[in-house]
Amino acid sequence: MPHRIEIFLKNMELDVLGEKLKRRIKRDLNIHIDRVFTSDIYNIGLELDKNSLYFVAxxxxxxxxxxxxxxxxxxxxxxxxxLEVGLLPGVTDDVGRTAEESIAIALNINSDNSFKVFYSRGYAFYSDNITRGEVERVARDILSNELIQGFRILSRDEIEKSNGSISAWFPQVQIKRDIEVKSFKLSSMSDEELLExxxxxxxxxxxxxxxxIRGYFNQVEVRRVRREANISEDITDVELECIAQTWSEHCKHKIFNALIEYEDLSTGQTEKIDSLFKSFIKKTTESVREEKGERDICVSVFSDNAGVIRFNERFNLVFKVETHNSPSALDPYGxxxxxxxxxxxxxxxxxxGAKLIFNTDVFCFASPFYDKPLPPRILHPLRILEGVREGVEHGxxxxxxxxxxxxxxxxxxxxGKPLVFCGTAGILPRVVCxxxxxxKEIKEGDLIVMVGGRIGADGIHGATFSSEELHSGSPSTAVQIGDPITQKRMIDFLLVARDLCLFRTLTDNGAGGLSSSVGELAGLCGGAEIDLMKAPLKYQGLNPFEILISESQERMTVVVPQNTVNEFLSLSRKFRVESTIIGKFTKTGYFDIKYGDKRVGFLDLKFLHHGNKQMHLKAQWKRKNIVPCSFDKPMDLGSVLHKLLSSLNICSKHYFVRQYDHEVQGGSVLKPLVGHEDIGPSDAGIxxxxxDSFEGVVVSxxxxxxxxNQDTYSMAACAVDEAVRNFIxxxxxxxxxxxxxNFCWPDPIESPKNPDGRYKxxxxxxxxxxxxxxxxYYGIPLISGKDSMKNDYIWDEIKISVLPTLLFSVIGKINDVRKAVSMDFKGAGDLIYILGLTDMRMAFSEYFYLMNKEFETEVPLPHKEINRELYYRLHNLMELGLIRSCHDISDGGLAVALAESAFAGGFGADVEIKDVPVTVPMREDFILFSETPGRFVVTIAAEKKDQFExxxxxxxxxxxxxxxxxxxFLIKNNGSILVKEDINKLKESFLKTLDF
Amino acid sequence: MGKVNSIVIAGNGINCEMEMAHALRLAGSDRVDVVNIFSLLDGDIDLFNYNFLNFAGGFLDGDNMGSARAGAVRIKFAKIKGSEERLIDRIVDFVEKGGLILGVCNGFQLLVKLGLLPGFDGNYTEQKVTLTFNKLGRFEDRWVNLKANKSSPCIFTKGIDKIYLPVRHGEGRFVVDSDVTLKRLVEDNQIVFQYVKGNENEYTMEYPYNPNGSILGIAGICSKDGRIFGLMPHPEAFLHYTNHPRWFREKLPEEGDGLKLFKNAVDYLRNS
Known part of the structure; x- marks a missing residue:
């Protein structure tokens, strides 16, 4: 019988997590509880006598x-x-694993999977009026997620009845079945059967x-080769799953590579686009590189897991941004x-292999204050916000x-779906060994070594597990949960091994698991053979195809030459990292997959990587009508400014920022929060x-x-301009x-359930x-990207599609970080300038959204010719040290930018807007709140006026x-006062909305 | 002139080792080695090649059972390969032979959970104080003002009156096991740094100036002889003025405040 050790606080006043939970229950569920106490529970699957238990505790x-x-x-x-909340079988339990190791060390016994420890949490609710139903709501809506966790509730009576005794929470995976490899006779299947x-x-x-696939496996030659290779002539489940992974939208970007017939209904023009990726993304990079010639900064683009550009004499920069939307919708934290x-x-x-130097994160949520009924299975946006925030914090x-x-x-x-963008940059030495x-060179005979975590059923979709009903012994496969410490050990090890020249190259096991990582590397070398039986498993009972496509986290596939493999493996043991040889690279042209002695997959790499046909899709554009807007200028523009500053998209995000370490590694130059009280929102990070160098990396x-809502051309153009502007x-x-x-789109393929696919x-x-x-135009090579194409929610009649969203990230260099500029006003007497041109295109601006009118003027669009010139000029001024502060004008327009710079700096401002450069004469509220891209608020020392101008x-x-x-804080137009506010009040408005 | 040989422990979740090593190099340490904790446990590296032991910040074992707890279990119980000694035995020996120890953030949490701090009566293995969850129950990254105790024997803080450094922790609330312990820390001047509000001279309990609710605003303590020092704020995160959150608007000296702590340690070893 497993034992259970529960750890709690002697002095309940120190139970801050209980107190925090109490506050959250009140905030999120409006349930009052007098006191909540928490405990940590370790459920130990080890026969221990009383003394040993006492010792362990x-x-x-x-x-x-x-x-x-x-x-x-x-x-x-x-x-x-x-209330006790614990994990379901098979869910990553990093605390339990650490406890296993610690117990083994303390008792001086072997920990190598010889016994299990599971972690659970206890919550005690003290409140005379609370009901079991309310406790259940707390369990369901705050503390657990039915996909990965379970809970049990005991009342005081029930506890008394059992005299306080309680069994351990012990969700061991038990799979009782025979290992099997199925094959499918596709040739005898009808279309319906194939689809089924x-x-x-x-x-x-x-x-x-x-x-x-059926056609390929029907070929006489293919069948002959398979007979000779001693594998069933019909496709095996291992092969079918491997092909499905490799050909998935996620891995192959079929929509971005499709042949598209594009028709513009407003002009009647049509055009054929042979792959968006080739025609626009890759072509951008090609033309920018060609134009830059010797000044080209690209090193490796689109070919590897991340893009690589030059940094300095010693290092190149590596950057990648990914999305994790669907998993975050199901389990925001995990x-x-x-x-x-x-x-x-x-x-x-x-x-x-690059050393990791920073992360970036961008989230898109529905309002955390959403108060309408939620469609089935959708988590409340506030819960998603908290879970996502915490997941990124821990990761x-x-x-x-x-x-x-x-x-x-x-x-x-x-x-419908939250968008969760996560980016990571690294530095890669220009020369390694x-x-x-x-x-990324691989030689025939190099060994395939799997490094890091073990394989479980995590993230296997559509496998038998998820089609079985969930029972107490079935592992949860819907989501994977990361284990940062296992990964940290692995990264430490791999960077040391890299510098000791112990391996040739490596790739990660993410989507598609080994099938993708080994499959892709095999493509580089010309063949690979692996034995799935050699791969270390978290628990027994996985079928070969599951081992191949499992997305268990914290694993890298490393290419190790035979002559360094012993040293590689022994260094790995030193770092307490598991490394296992699972195969080798060949030049046979095949991905040869074995399970022990038995061949379970034999796939021609040409077919695997190039066998699927290009999709043909239709796109139809119809421009939305433009209705001139008309509403009266609000009387009190100061209160509009307050409302804008406290609106969700503009307000301070310090609640997030403070909980992320933004300074570790010691190279922090420009932090996310700046100014005299560290509350000003920075435009970018440095x-x-x-x-040992003053060269810096800038990311925005x-x-x-x-x-x-009106035109994705403008949306994308503005996203790019905003990123560049922030960078500058x-x-x-x-x-x-x-x-x-990073494109996150609603499904753009037309179908009965998606009738407006052509428009999307x-x-x-x-x-x-x-x-x-x-x-x-701006000379920005694209170095890497990612698309996520199915961001919709469909449940019976309800369909929610996300707004088509492009996240555009810019990474680059600042030659001397001591010349960096922050957004806060620096001193009284400094002169305030606006740079750039303001225009009337204001549809879907924060101002119009706030005024809640159905406006359809045009959405903003950058003046790219003017902007490019401006960006170079401004950069030059910064190099000369003339700019004291600089803030990008974006959401909320000029007034918001001015206010932010003012209260961030702790200074007032005296502003006259009559000279603001505009394309057409504009109403004063529009001048204040227009979001025309390509503008800045800058300040300079008064004595530099002439030089600057x-x-x-x-x-x-x-x-x-x-x-x-x-x-x-004073804004005037032609001498008459438009806004007269106190910066401390403006600051309050800015800080209060998300001050949880 | 004594040589200064510094070892910075890395691995298993520690993550500030590079900037810690950088600080030691800038401070003039003759030798700075970043060594994985497993190399010490495997007996590959001998602690006695060094006289300055540094535990950098991070998340030992992911802080999975509470900050530095699993890390402390390892050091306390795991035997060094090929020997009957445990790593804690070597460390206590190291202290007794005159070595310096600095623990920052997770390193400080480790020192108190092992008992190396406060190390009353030369007992370096009994835990008397702890660092637990911040009063607000959340991790925070923010800069704090600290005042140094001028009467403290701490060799790291000589000549320091006030200092400004970042804290980045979720478990930094300093708690003692009894009033006796607290009294002793005060009387023996083992309290080194306390959180203060702005330029004030009295410690504060007010959030966010005291970011975690530490009793008496304690941010760092030392052993009675001042050679073992632990603190929650990160001196290695402020080595150059561009690390300062407001360097854009304040005239600051080239060197960051944090470097002084490392220089003091190096000077002490050099002259002892």
Missing amino acids: TEVFLDKVINDYSIDEIAFRDANYY LSKSRTLALTLEEMKT GALTGIVGVNRDPLGTGK GNKSGIPTINGSVVFDDSFL NDKGES VRPDL HGIVPRYS AVGGDPDHMAGLD LAQLVRANKAVYDICT NLMKGVPFAMLGFVNNSPN
Whole structure:
């Protein structure tokens, strides 16, 4: 019988987690509870006598200063209700695993999977009026997620009846079945049967693709080769699943590579686009590189797990941004955690492996204050927000990687699916072991070594598990949960092994698991053979295809030459990291998959990687009508400014920022929060990855999904411009920047359940055109990207599609971080300027949204010719040290930017807007709140006025006024006062909304 | 002139080792080795090649059973390969032979959970104090003002009156096992750093100036002879003025405040 040790606080006043939970129950569920206490429970599957149990409790788990413990008994026997929350079988239990190791060390026994420990948590509710139903709500809506966790509730009576004794929470995976490999006679299957096979195994293969596979396996030559290879002539489940992974939208980007017929209904023009990726994304990079010639900064683009650009003499920069939307919708914490530790493995798995230097995160949620009924299975946005925030916190902080840039965007379309973008950058030495750092060369005979975590049923979709009903012994396969410490050990080990020249290259095991990682590397070498029986498992009972496609986390596939493999394996043991040889690379042209002696897969790499046909899709664009807007200028523009500052998209995100470590690794230069009280929102992040140098990395991003309501061309163009503007605003070098595109779209393929698919595809085409137009103009090579194409929620009649969203990230260099500029006003008497041109395109701006009118003027669009010139000029001024502060004008427009710079700096401002450069005469409220891209608020020292204005000649700019030493924030038009506010009040409005 | 040989422990979740090593190099340490904790446990590296032992911040074992708890279990119980000694025996020996120990953040949590701090009466293995969850129940990254105790024997803080450093922790609330312990810490001047509000001279309990609710605003303590020092704020995170959150608006010296702590340690070893 497993034992149960419960650890709790002697002094309940120290139970801050209980207190925090109490507050949250009140906030989220409006249930009052007098007191909540918490405990940690270790459920130990080890026969231990009384003395040993006492020893383990006191020496391993107990903090003698504050803790007490109870063994095999509930710690809180007098609670009105006691709740225990634990994991379901097969869910990653990192605390349990650490406890296993610690117990083994303390008792001096072998821990190597010889016994299990499971972690659970106890909650005691003290409140005379609380009901079991309310406790259940707390369990369901705050503390557990039915996909990965279970709970039990005991009332005081029930506790008394059992005299406090309680069994251990012991969710061991038990799979009792025979290992099998199925084969499918596709040749005798009808179309319906083919589709049914694809659907029942959740292969996501279309009929067209199933037919292609059938055709291939019907070829006489293929059947002959298979007979000779001693494998069934019919396709095996291992092969079918492997092909499905490799051909999945996730891995193959079929929509981005499709042949698209695009029709513009407003102009009647049509065009054929042979792959959005080739025609726009890749072409952008090609033309920018060609134009830059010798000044090209690209090193490796689109070919590896992350893009690589030059940094300095010693290092190149590596960057990748991923999305983890669907997992975060199901399990916000686990989904986001896996998102961040998952994207960490992309730069790590690039070339010979990069050291990770920072994370970025951008989230899109519905309003946390959403108060309408929720559709089935949709979690409340506040719960998603808290879970995602915490998942990224744990993933980033525990990995020792600073989170230096991000944002949170709110729109109720994200109720359908939250968007969770996670990015990670690294530095890769230009030379590793006399070879290029970015090299991905593999030699015949090199060994395939799986490093890191073990394989479980995690993330196997459509496999038998998820089609069985859930029972107490069935592992939870719906979501994977990351284990940052296992990954941290692995990363430490791999970077040391890299510098000792112990391996050739590596890649990560993410989507598709080994089938993708080995399959892709096999493509580079020309063949591979693996034995799935050799792969270490978390528990027995997995079928070969499950081992191949499992998405269990914290694993890398490493290419190790035979002559260094012993040293590699022994160093791995030293770092307490599991490494296992599972096969070798060949030149046979086949991905040869064995299970022990038996061949279970034999796939021609040409077919695997190039066998699927290009999709043909139709796109139809119809421009929405433009209705001129009309509403009266509000009387009180000051109160409008307050409302804008406290609106969800503009308000301070300090609640997120503070809980992320943004300084670890010691190279922090520009933090997310700046100014005299550290509350000003920075436009971008800057770090020094090499502490012996003043060269810095700048990272920024742009995202404006709301503009998609009218035209995704504008949305994408504005996202790119915003990212660039933010980059420039802090001092980034416009000649040394690269872009990453992350498209998150609603399903753009027309079907009965998706009747407006053509329009959504047209939206995608237009966004791509914009990215191409702006990036080629600004000289930004695209180095990596990712698309996520099915961001819809469908349940019976309810369909919620996210707004088409492009996150555009920019990474680049600042040559000397000491020249960086922050957004806060620096001193009284400094002169305030606006740079750039303001226009009337204001549809879907925060101002119009706030005024809640059905406006359809045009959405903003960058003046790219003017902007490019302006960005170079501004950069030049920063190099000369003329700019004291610089803030990008975006959501909420000029007034918001001015207010933020003022209260961030702790200064007032005296501003006159009559000279603001505009394209057409504009109403004063529009001048204040227009979001025209390409503008900044900057300040300079008064004595630099002439020099500054001379250097700015030829681009639109105007002096607005000066910074003053009072709390007064004053905006006038032609002398008459529009806004007169106190910066401290403005600051309060900015801080209060998300001040949880 | 004595040589200063510094070892920075890395691995298993520690994550501030590189900037810690950088600080030691800038401070003039003759030798700075970043060594994985498993190399010490496997007996590959001998602690006695060094006289300055540094435990950097991070999340030992992911802080999975509470901060540094699993890390402390390992050091307390695991035998060094090929020997009957445990790592804690070597560390206590190291202290008794005159070595310096610095623990920052997770390193400080480790030192108190092992009992190396406060190390009353030369007993370095009994836990008397702890660092537990911040009063607000959340991890926070923010800069704090600290005042140094001028009467403290701490060799790291000589000449320091006030200092400004970042805290980045979820479990930094300093708690004692009894009033006796607290009294003793006060009387023996083992309290080194306390959180203060702005430029004030009295410790504060007010959030966010005292970011975690530590009793008496305690941010760092030392052993009675001042050679073992642990603190929650990160001195290695402020080595250059560009680390300061407001360097854009304040005139600051080239060197960051944090470096002084390392320089003091190096000077002490050099002259002892």
